[in-house]
């Protein structure tokens with residue numbers, strides 16, 4: 220899932236303070252799980268803004284709403300006209316949602332209501348951990364199923380640096396050194412000798428470095444195109 | 458000869474090699490480099506020029522190495538993977554070779570968060586690069602030198618001929634992986650290795666026994682790292698906070714004793730500890746050189762380059778061999 224965290228209310232206030240009619244628009248999937256930007260959090264943020272507007276003596280209408288996902292049109296299409304009736308949409312979806320909505324709200328600005336942090340998992344209740352960086356060319360079959368790209372502070376591919384300290388990373392004693400974990404895991408799997416091979420420089424073009432990426436799934440596209448053509452063909456025969 | 462550097466010649470002659478370290482200043486003044494180069498010249502076979510060590514901006518390794526070289530000190534240019542992608546790295550390597558530099562040590566580099574262990578502001582908000590890691594950088598240097606090709610495959614008309622080095626922390630976690638770690642660097646093409654500072658000779662020897670078993674000591678020249686201790690405080694800090702370094706209690710006790718002997722006299726406290734530090738250094742040098750598989754020592758007198766002359770002389774490693782044309 221995508222993990223995010225709330226922005227300080229000061230920062231949010233500085234973004235919204237000059238608008239008259241604001242919609243705090245939550246997303247009820249990933250960012251709801253981490254209590255950053257679901258409908259519930261959107262409601263809280265909306266009331267904080269209202270309070271602040273009251274304190275500052277600003278006339279402002281602030282409402283909230285939530286949909287299942289901001290990243291697929293089918294979820295927000297039913298409410299898009301209502302969304303567009305605001306001066307500002309403060310989206311508490313992840314950055315994907317903010318971008319996706321921005322492309323679809325015409326002249327209505329969409330601002331980010333949260334900080335999108337990473338792709339991670341629920342390590343323990345209330346504790347989320349980054350585990351993948353979406354590099355576009357997964358190699359964790361070579362590293363015991365653990366990712367050195369996302370989880371090593373130096374994205375090292377050929378083993379630990381000299382900074383590993385009691386299993387922790389040199390950047391912080393609260394961060395596990397993933398190379399320590401990889402070695403321990405591969406020992407357990409009996410595959411440590413796999414690490415002897417030198418992995419050559421990576422082709423990072425599959426990652427963000429190659430420019431914005433796209434994935435095109437042919438069979439879905441073909442199916443959709445066929446579906447779209449059906450009534451037309453039927454009509455033509457008549 | 459792969460590079461014809463002085464260091465390479467000393468190593469192939471079979472004489473135990475001595476390398477030292479020169480830390481460039483946080484300033485555009487070349488005099489500091491010149492001064493340190495003069496202090497080291499003649500007392501080591503080559504001196505490492507650190508590359509923004511501890512993630513602090515200093516005169517670049519390549520520029521400081523060129524200045525040292527003009528002074529007659531053979532440099533080992535250090536190159537970390539932290540700040541440059543493979544384009545910048547190879548450009549710098551071509552430039553360094555064009556300036557006459559012949560040794561390059563490949564390192565991961567301290568993370569940008571390090572900022573001299575918090576003593577300086579540094580640039581903890583910098584973006585880090587790590588396009589390639591140490592093993593991969595070693596491989597790039599080798600490919601450039603031996604195949605005359607850039608990493609991407611384009612030909613190089615005049616190939617940069619470096620004597621290729623890498624660092625090794627023999628006793629860091631996960632300890633049983635460290636020999637494999639070294640093997641990978643050697644397989645990638647490391648001609649020489651400089652280790653992290655060693656105080657725990659027993660621990661080091663047990664790691665070296667594995668290396669000798671693997672035959673790695675014959676495929677690369679391993680120089681044992683010695684960090685000259687200046688005070689009891691420094692030894693305690695290294696023991697508790699520097700990854701892969703453990704300092705036996707007996708050494709810390711010796712330093713404490715030297716400190717106590719000075720009574721309340723601050724100046725004397727420093728002097729006595731420095732004297733003891735040099736004694737410890739010389740003992741360590743001998744112990745490291747007696748370790749099977751070792752081809753030399755890498756002596757780091759951090760911000761204390763002037764100590765090298767005395768250490769090298771007292772350790773019986775002076776004069777250094779000379780070779781025509783190096």
Ligand code: SF4
Nearest residue numbers: 351352353354357366
């Ligand atoms: S290797 Fe790439 S795709 Fe695989 S887990 Fe790591 S970042 Fe994600």
Ligand code: SF4
Nearest residue numbers: 371379380388389396
């Ligand atoms: S300590 Fe471990 S996780 Fe941290 S940078 Fe080094 S190898 Fe990577």
